[in-house]
Amino acid sequence: MTPLLYALAALGLTAYVVMDGFDLGAGALHLLVAKSDRERREVIGAIGPYWDGNEVWLLASGGILFAAFPAILAVAFSGFYLALFLLIWSLILRGIAIEVRSHLGSPLWRAFWDVTFACSSAALALLFGVALGNVLRGVPTRETWFTLPLFSGWMPRSPVGLIDLYTLLVGLFSLAALSHHGALFLAWKTAGEVNVRATRMASRLFAIVSGLLVVVFGATAGLVHLSPSPLAAPFVGLALVGLLASRTLRRRASPQGERAAFLASGVFLAGSLAAVAATLFPVLLRSVDGAKDVTAYDVDVHTYGAHAMLTWIPLGFVLVALYFANLFRVHRGKVDADDHE
DSSP: OHHHHHHHHHHHHHHHHHHHHHHHHHHHHHHHHHHHHHHHHHHHHHHHHTTTTTHHHHHHHHEEEEEEEHHHHHHHHTTTHHHHHHHHHHHHHHHHHHHTSSSSSHHHHHHHHHHHHHHHHHHHHHHHHHHHHHHHHHBBSSSSSSOOOOSSSSSSSSSSSOOOOSHHHHHHHHHHHHHHHEEEEHHOOHHHHHHHHHHHHHHHHHHHHHHHHHHHHHHHHHHHHHOGGGGGHHHHHHHHHHHHHHHHTTTTTSSSHHHHHHHHHHHHHHHHHHHHHHTTTTEEEBBSSSOEEEEESSSSSOOOHHHHHHHHHHHHHHHHHHHHHHHHHHHHSSOGGGGOO
């Protein structure tokens, strides 16, 4: 039962990254691919039907962790207290920016919220990567509770903070990968100059993502001494195929090619996160100070909440998947900025 709960938690987090990742990436690129007010409304219109629904996956992931591993979740939340508040504020500012930027016609008003939208989206992509870097690097587990400061030193060794050389590297990779994902989404859903700029940006970001992928893989194997698991090999192959396919399919100048390139980017993100989960299993919190790792087997999963979750969460996943399939069907085709004033 423990491996199944671990897999459900990993599935929920993967779904969130793939689904919310494209609108985070589109937001981070907002000021680069859209130059006029009309073009910026086009970008907002492209992600408008999806962004708030995508964040349901984050809530679902938190619910799974709460029901399956409540004690470990409590320790992690206390340790990442500062990081959580940074994430919450970024989520709040991003949502406000999307909702209110067109309430007034003032150029100053709209410019302020456009900058807020771009900065908060980029901050979320970076912070999620930094959080993943902390999970891979490890946290202080010698004591029952731990608290991480923002910064303690550049090297990933005890005492550590939220940001060091390794976690910042993973954060930059996350920002680049989600921006690439968002650029491919905008290339699929927009036309005109926004489409041209998004396609050009996706080409540049592909090179950056590929380079950072090699660097992060080498740093993970060397700096944090985390060796790949045989269970991760199929997912690594899937991720590489998805990344290469996103580049090949992007070159097809058609809506079908743009959509296929975006889906391939989703395969790359899903394969990468699945490989990380398979490599870490059954560890939930790695130790950076030489103490015992905290694993999924350290928690009693034979509880009412865990059993109820195994019944209802798969059903919930199916219902949400059907909802999004219908949402993409209803909003198929290119976006018209005049419909999103």
